[in-house]
Amino acid sequence: MDESAVTVREARAHLADHINRAEQGSPTIITRNGAPVAALVPIADFNALEDAADELLAREAEAVLAEGGPTVTMAELLADLFTERDADRDTGRDSGRDAGAA
Numbered sequence: 001m002d003e004s005a006v007t008v009r010e011a012r013a014h015l016a017d018h019i020n021r022a023e024q025g026s027p028t029i030i031t032r033n034g035a036p037v038a039a040l041v042p043i044a045d046f047n048a049l050e051d052a053a054d055e056l057l058a059r060e061a062e063a064v065l066a067e068g069g070p071t072v073t074m075a076e077l078l079a080d081l082f083t084e085r086d087a088d089r090d091t092g093r094d095s096g097r098d099a100g101a102a
Helices: 008-013 015-023 043-066 074-091
Strands: 005-007 028-032 035-040
Touching: 005 008, 008 015, 008 028, 015 028, 015 035
Parallel strands: 005 028
Antiparallel strands: 028 035
């Protein structure tokens, strides 16, 4: 296994060390049963990823609008989001948001 990859158990046991590594610019990949499931990364890297995702979504939205695509009101958008969230909750599916929060 790569030196920057650790199991969930190792990550728990040495969380402070991995946080210190992230502060110094080194990410840590966390694995479960040998498969990567999470990453502890420097906050600057996380913020850059969030900014890039926002930019990509904005570009996609602008392209849809430029092509005369459909628009929705904020109320319609929120209603759809809450309906989807409630359906996920009812079926026991995790939509990816707040995953791992306890």
